[in-house]
Amino acid sequence: MNSTQALSKNTILDAVRGNQPVAQPMPTIPHFHTNKPADLVATFCESIARMAGVVVTKDVPDLDSFLRVKFPDARVVCSAIPEYAGTIKPASLNHWSEASAIDVCILRSPMGVAETGSILLSDVELQVNTIAFLAHDLVVLLDPKQIVSNIHDAYEHPYFKLRPYSVLMTGPSGSGDIGAIVVHPAQAAKTLTVLLSPAPNTGKRTG
Amino acid sequence: MSSPVDQAKNAEKFLADTVHEQRLDKLLWAMRMRRDAAARQVPEWEELRTLASGIKEHTLSKLSDYLTQFEARATANGVIVHWARDAHEHNQIVYDLLAQQGANTLVKSKSMLTEECELRPFLERRGVRVTETDLGERIQQLDDQPPGHIIGPSIHKTNKDVAVLFSQKYGSDPNNEDTAYLAGVMRENTRPDFLHAPAGMTGANFVVAETGAIVVATNEGNADLSAHTPPLHICSVGIEKIIPTTESLAVFIRLLARSATGDTITQYTSTFRGPRKGAAMHVILVDNGRSARLSMKRFWHSLKCIRCAACMNTCPVYRRSGGLSYGSTYMGPIGIIMMPTFEIRKYRELPFASTLNGSCTNVCPVKIDIHEQIYGWREVMEENHQIQVVKKEAMRVADKVLSHPALYQIATATLSSALEVLPHFAVYNRLNAWGEHRDVPEAARETFHEWYRTHRPKKNEAVKRG
Amino acid sequence: MPVALMVPCYIDMFNPHVGIATLELLERLGVDVVYPKEQTCCGQPMANSGCYEEARATEEHCARVFGSFDCVVTPSGSCTHHIRNKFTAGRDSPVKQSLVRNTYDLVEFLHDVLKIREFPWARFEHKVALHTSCSAIRGLNMASMSERVHDPVFSKPRALLSGVSGIEFVEFERVDECCGFGGTFAVTEEAVSAKMGYDKLALMQKAAPHCIVSSDMSCLMHLQACAHRQKQDIPFFHLAEVLNGVSL
Numbered sequence: 040m041n042s043t044q045a046l047s048k049n050t051i052l053d054a055v056r057g058n059q060p061v062a063q064p065m066p067t068i069p070h071f072h073t074n075k076p077a078d079l080v081a082t083f084c085e086s087i088a089r090m091a092g093v094v095v096t097k098d099v100p101d102l103d104s105f106l107r108v109k110f111p112d113a114r115v116v117c118s119a120i121p122e123y124a125g126t127i128k129p130a131s132l133n134h135w136s137e138a139s140a141i142d143v144c145i146l147r148s149p150m151g152v153a154e155t156g157s158i159l160l161s162d163v164e165l166q167v168n169t170i171a172f173l174a175h176d177l178v179v180l181l182d183p184k185q186i187v188s189n190i191h192d193a194y195e196h197p198y199f200k201l202r203p204y205s206v207l208m209t210g211p212s213g214s215g216d217i218g219a220i221v222v223h224p225a226q227a228a229k230t231l232t233v234l235l236s237p238a239p240n241t242g243k244r245t246g
Numbered sequence: 247m248s249s250p251v252d253q254a255k256n257a258e259k260f261l262a263d264t265v266h267e268q269r270l271d272k273l274l275w276a277m278r279m280r281r282d283a284a285a286r287q288v289p290e291w292e293e294l295r296t297l298a299s300g301i302k303e304h305t306l307s308k309l310s311d312y313l314t315q316f317e318a319r320a321t322a323n324g325v326i327v328h329w330a331r332d333a334h335e336h337n338q339i340v341y342d343l344l345a346q347q348g349a350n351t352l353v354k355s356k357s358m359l360t361e362e363c364e365l366r367p368f369l370e371r372r373g374v375r376v377t378e379t380d381l382g383e384r385i386q387q388l389d390d391q392p393p394g395h396i397i398g399p400s401i402h403k404t405n406k407d408v409a410v411l412f413s414q415k416y417g418s419d420p421n422n423e424d425t426a427y428l429a430g431v432m433r434e435n436t437r438p439d440f441l442h443a444p445a446g447m448t449g450a451n452f453v454v455a456e457t458g459a460i461v462v463a464t465n466e467g468n469a470d471l472s473a474h475t476p477p478l479h480i481c482s483v484g485i486e487k488i489i490p491t492t493e494s495l496a497v498f499i500r501l502l503a504r505s506a507t508g509d510t511i512t513q514y515t516s517t518f519r520g521p522r523k524g525a526a527m528h529v530i531l532v533d534n535g536r537s538a539r540l541s542m543k544r545f546w547h548s549l550k551c552i553r554c555a556a557c558m559n560t561c562p563v564y565r566r567s568g569g570l571s572y573g574s575t576y577m578g579p580i581g582i583i584m585m586p587t588f589e590i591r592k593y594r595e596l597p598f599a600s601t602l603n604g605s606c607t608n609v610c611p612v613k614i615d616i617h618e619q620i621y622g623w624r625e626v627m628e629e630n631h632q633i634q635v636v637k638k639e640a641m642r643v644a645d646k647v648l649s650h651p652a653l654y655q656i657a658t659a660t661l662s663s664a665l666e667v668l669p670h671f672a673v674y675n676r677l678n679a680w681g682e683h684r685d686v687p688e689a690a691r692e693t694f695h696e697w698y699r700t701h702r703p704k705k706n707e708a709v710k711r712g
Numbered sequence: 713m714p715v716a717l718m719v720p721c722y723i724d725m726f727n728p729h730v731g732i733a734t735l736e737l738l739e740r741l742g743v744d745v746v747y748p749k750e751q752t753c754c755g756q757p758m759a760n761s762g763c764y765e766e767a768r769a770t771e772e773h774c775a776r777v778f779g780s781f782d783c784v785v786t787p788s789g790s791c792t793h794h795i796r797n798k799f800t801a802g803r804d805s806p807v808k809q810s811l812v813r814n815t816y817d818l819v820e821f822l823h824d825v826l827k828i829r830e831f832p833w834a835r836f837e838h839k840v841a842l843h844t845s846c847s848a849i850r851g852l853n854m855a856s857m858s859e860r861v862h863d864p865v866f867s868k869p870r871a872l873l874s875g876v877s878g879i880e881f882v883e884f885e886r887v888d889e890c891c892g893f894g895g896t897f898a899v900t901e902e903a904v905s906a907k908m909g910y911d912k913l914a915l916m917q918k919a920a921p922h923c924i925v926s927s928d929m930s931c932l933m934h935l936q937a938c939a940h941r942q943k944q945d946i947p948f949f950h951l952a953e954v955l956n957g958v959s960l
Contacts (some may be wrong), residue, residue, distance in 0.1 A: 042336070044328060044329060045333060047328075047331050048329040050534045051251040051313075051329050051485065051531070051537060052310050052313065052314065052691055053536035054310045054533070055310045055311040055485070055537045055540060056312065057470050057535075057541075058537055058538065058540040058541035059306060059308065059310060059540055060303075060306065060307045060540070060546060062307045062308060063300070063303045063307045063309060063615055064304060065300075065301065065304045065306045066296075066297050066300040066301060066304070066492065066613060067409075068297060068301075068493055068494060068497060071290050072517075074290065077286055078475060082649075082674060086510060087331075088508065089509070089510075089511065098364055100424050101442070102255065103332065104455040108451050108564075116415075134547065135474065136441045136475070137331050138436070146707070147700045154500075156510070157515070161646065162522065168326050168470070168474040168522060169471075169474050169475060169679055170469050172470050172474060173471075182296070183491045189500075190496045190499050190500050190511070191493075191496045191497075191500075192389065193494050193496070194493060194495055194496040194499075195333065195493075199459070199492045199517050200456075200457050200492060201710065202280060202517075202519060202656075203323070203324075203518070203519050203520035203521065203522060204474075204517070204518055204519070204520075204522065205515070205516070205517045206349075206514055206515065206516040207499075207511065207514075207515040207516075208270040208513065208514060209510075209511050209512070209514075209515075211513070212465070212466050212467040212514075213465050213513055214382075214465050214466050215380035215398065215465065215507065216380070216381040216385070216398050216399070216400055216401065217381070217382075217385075217400070217403070217405055217408055217425050217428055217429065218273065218401075218404070218405055218425060219273045219274075219276065219398065220428070221465070222426040222429045223515050224429070225381060225429055225432075225442075225465060225466030225467065225468070225470065226379060226432075226433055226436060226437075226466045226468045226471055227467030227470070227514070229553060240391075241643060253901075254900060254901045254902070254903070254904070257901060257903060258902075258903035258904075261903050261904065261907055271911075275886070282858070282859070282861050285861045285862075286861045286862070291861070291862060292860070292862060298929070306944070324944075334824075342881050378731075489744060495715070523754055560859065560891045562889050562892070563901070563904055563908075565800065565906060566904045566907050567904055569779075575867045579729070597762070598761075598762070598896070598897065598900050599901060599903070599904075600894070600897065601846065601890045601892065601893065601894025601895075601897045601905075601908075602846070602894060602895075602897075603759070603846035603850065603890035603894070604846055604850035604851070605846075605850075605857075605859060605888075605889075605890070606851075608850070608857055608859035608860055609859050617850075620759075621798070624760070624762030625764050627762050627763055628762045628763060628764050628765065632761055632773045633761075633763060634750050637761065637763065638763055638766065638848055641757075641758045641761055641766035641767075642763075642766045643762035644757065644758055644766065645755075645763075645766040645767060645768070645769050645770050646759055647752075648721070648753040648769075648773070649752070649769035649772070649773040650752075650772040650773075651749070651751070651752055651773075652748040654721075654752040654753075658724065658725050682906070683902060683903065683906030683907075683938070683941060684906055684909070684934070684937035684938050684940075684941050685937045685940040685941050687933055687936075687937060688725065688726070688936045689725055689726055690725065690726060690728045690729075691726065693724045693728055694719045694723060694724045694728035694731035694732065695724055695749065696717075697728055697731075698735075698747050698749070699749075702747070705746070705747070
């Protein structure tokens with residue numbers, strides 16, 4: 040830290056220290072499980088639908104034919120999951136900007152949130168962060184057993200304390216800035232489809 | 247030193263445009279209704295508000311410790327932390343970082359703090375081209391207007407306004423007012439900037455001391471793009487945005503989107519804890535008057551604000567005035583209690599742009615006593631000699647008459663005297679302003695006082711003096 | 713126990729019939745009403761304008777006039793709210809503390825102190841659009857607030873008016889949005905104030921009421937002035953008049 044910065048830091052901290060009000064206690068934060076919904080999967084589906092996300096609850100045994108039907112014009116399919124090849128893998132991207140050529144991106148999320156319909160992603164699942172933002176459509180696999188009840192539960196996930204980047208993603212990109220009508224897409228993915236699919240038995244989740 | 251903003255005059259101009267005024271009022275009332283519907287879905291809503299308020303008050307009371315903790319944790323994560331005492335220092339730090347990078351273009355997501363610091367003109371004067379990537383901010387940037395609302399900066403514009411603007415700036419179809427089409431025009435024209443930007447900037451909704459992380463909530467995903475695409479990510483944030491822990495973050499995330507738009511959460515609620523491989527992440531902690539505001543006994547609670555704009559959506563005055571009428575970075579109820587701390591003379595009229603109805607206080611997710619602070623600022627204006635002399639004089643006369651029963655009764659005895667002397671409120675500003683859009687009330691033939699004298703003569707009127 | 717009647721300055725000057733109705737109503741209910749003739753004003757107009765120093769003498773006078781009474785009643789939510797919650801311009805004194813403690817809006821007095829629910833002498837077979845002032849709702853908790861979605865819905869003015877035979881309430885949107893009066897706001901932000909008044913009237917009129925009733929005359933004066941300007945012919949009544957048996 041250079042001397043100007045040291046001066047700025049000390050000036051600010053001294054002013055704050057001098058002015059901050061009398062110490063007030065930190066409240067205890069409950070997790071509000073008394074209002075836990077009975078059916079987490081159903082609540083998750085309702086929540087994500089409100090945000091224009093799509094959920095496929097039936098088992099999809101053949102991901103390849105599912106994608107060909109749903110995205111018939113897709114040529115570049117980036118798969119970030121080991122069990123499906125796609126046409127490219129994130130590791131094959133030489134530069135993050137190449138992700139803009141991706142039509143459909145396949146990912147697996149380690150956690151869903153029933154309260155909001157969110158799915159968690161981090162640099163672990165993305166490998167190249169831009170694939171979830173520059174791709175045109177997203178397909179995210181989610182184990183229904185990994186759907187937690189509410190946001191309090193969600194923020195217990197170790198990613199938030201350990202990963203350089205993590206996101207709770209809820210539906211496709213949108214904006215209500217014109218006339219307060221939410222339209223899709225805004226800057227990022229146009230659609231988000233969640234496939235409820237049990238996680239492969241690959242051992243404990245990475246932290 | 248700027249001359250005072252005449253919010254009332256600006257509001258009157260906005261009102262004269264019935265198309266825009268009626269639309270804004272309708273849209274924002276609908277947002278308020280969506281907020282109510284969302285709150286209804288959460289049985290523990292009031293408890294969450296109390297928790298959020300308590301967490302913020304605790305944090306602000308130990309702000310220096312939490313700032314120090316944040317710096318240590320963020321630095322350990324590979325983030326470079328800067329400190330800016332004021333807007334100018336902030337802007338200089340940003341420019342220096344860009345210059346070091348050799349960057350003369352910048353993509354950025356929405357940050358009211360950067361508006362407050364007037365970053366864009368500072369950078370543009372130094373040859374940096376800035377692209378706002380939030381749709382509303384971009385619209386306002388292209389139109390050379392400041393944001394009119396802190397969540398929807400261009401919410402006051404009709405689809406037609408945007409279609410015309412985009413046709414002028416982007417060459418799109420001026421007659422296509424379809425919202426999806428317009429969003430598509432924005433996307434097409436902004437994507438190239440993302441792909442080539444050497445630097446990206448975001449604000450932050452929350453800063454988590456325990457993990458050294460910043461949290462950004464957007465609908466569009468433009469903050470994530472601004473952070474992930476360039477090799478340099480700069481995040482500017484006010485020092486009051488700190489919260490202690492990830493656990494406390496959950497409380498605010500549950501309140502923020504519901505209060506702002508009625509959704510349970512924004513599409514992208516992202517936590518940035520460190521740079522990605524091969525890139526750099528910088529966080530600038532900005533004071534710009536916040537530490538001073540912390541010392542104001544009556545007003546420091548305004549620092550709890552999480553920038554949800556629920557107060558603006560419910561404010562009947564804001565909805566009839568338009569956000570630009572306040573002439574300030576922050577508008578509506580929260581703007582009224584924050585702006586005088588920046589420039590008291592310029593914003594001396596703002597505390598009077600309120601009926602003190604109190605709806606704002608009820609919707610604030612962090613329980614800021616907004617309408618009570620608005621009232622408090624009126625007193626401060628008097629203490630700082632910011633009340634117009636004419637008004638003070640009229641009130642002085644009123645006080646003299648109203649504290650002397652004999653004077654009061656003489657004055658009220660006749661129609662014309664009553665209207666002239668007493669709190670008819672019109673005296674100090676514009677004579678008969680009441681009557682511009684309303685009929686003037688007629689004084690009664692006899693006052694209650696006179697009626698009582700005639701009709702209850704035998705009644706014991708003795709006043710026991712205390 | 714004598715009850716002191718406080719008649720707000722704007723009722724004294726412009727709407728004495730509301731003061732008369734309040735007095736008569738209390739007398740009907742067997743209350744020993746005293747009208748301290750040296751009363752003038754509670755100081756709210758000056759204090760709300762930020763002219764705090766200029767409210768001091770008036771507030772102190774008000775405290776002297778009323779401070780020796782155990783109970784002060786006024787047909788004004790805004791004056792009650794000012795006295796109970798914002799009466800700080802004058803110096804502290806025992807009479808001031810007494811006034812702050814013992815002042816009631818008429819609705820509070822009837823609903824909470826006398827606990828009256830029936831007004832057998834009154835008959836009002838009309839559709840009423842009931843307006844409750846922001847002071848009454850958010851300052852005095854006289855009715856539930858629409859923002860607080862989990863609170864039980866209640867309204868003390870409505871509960872009282874329901875005791876008048878024949879009365880019917882119409883429902884309208886944005887029921888507790890401010891009418892736009894706001895004290896000196898009505899003049900300093902005249903255009904916005906009037907627009908808020910017009911909008912409030914329009915929403916009420918959509919429900920086709922026969923008249924508009926409120927327990928705050930300041931709101932009614934403002935709405936009435938807006939209505940007259942728009943050549944709307946709807947009658948306005950203070951709650952005291954309806955409870956006292958006024959006819960349309």
